[in-house]
Amino acid sequence: MPDSRVLTLLRRPLTVLALSLSLGGLPAAAQTLTVQLVVTAPDLRGAASVTVQPGDTAFSLARRAGLSVEALLALNGLTRPDLRVGQVLTLRDGPRTHVTQPGETLYALARRYGVTVEALLAASSLPPGAALRAGQVLTLP
Structure with missing residues (x-):
């Protein structure tokens, strides 16, 4: 399991990681190999x-x-x-939507998007107590 500090570094933009390996059995001048990896943050174009x-x-x-x-x-x-x-x-204007997946619940989706179940129902024009179906498109408040 990777060290949690490494995982934190991997989430930061333009982080440089260095790795050193000991290569025993070789002359002293050739025993250490250093590798640098530049990790860039993902592009957010199109993300909501x-x-x-x-x-x-x-x-x-x-x-x-x-x-x-x-x-x-x-x-x-x-x-x-x-x-x-x-x-x-x-990151963008206009109504956001969510396509439901099998097993998702209104409660879990409301928590994920930081809204109430009632607000999610109202934005999606659903009656109280509505059940979700996989593939259903919900409008997010």
Whole structure:
């Protein structure tokens, strides 16, 4: 199992990792091999939202999403570019949707998207107590 510190590094944009191996049996000058791996953050173009990770900034997220910082702030009703780890930011305007998968529940989806079950039902024009079907398209509030 990888060390949790390595996993944290892998989530940060433009992180450089170094690995050293000892190659015994070779001359001393050739016993260490150093490899550098540059890990870049994924492109966010087309994503509906993103959760702020340690090291993320409004500038870096806006650039990865193909937005200006001003547009990112406006989409999220922010006046300052100060972000909190765990904060969920909207990256595009317009209604967001979710296609249900087998076994998903309204309660679990409401928790995932940070809304109430009632708000999810209302946005999707569903009656109280509605059951979900796989493949159903829900509108997210």
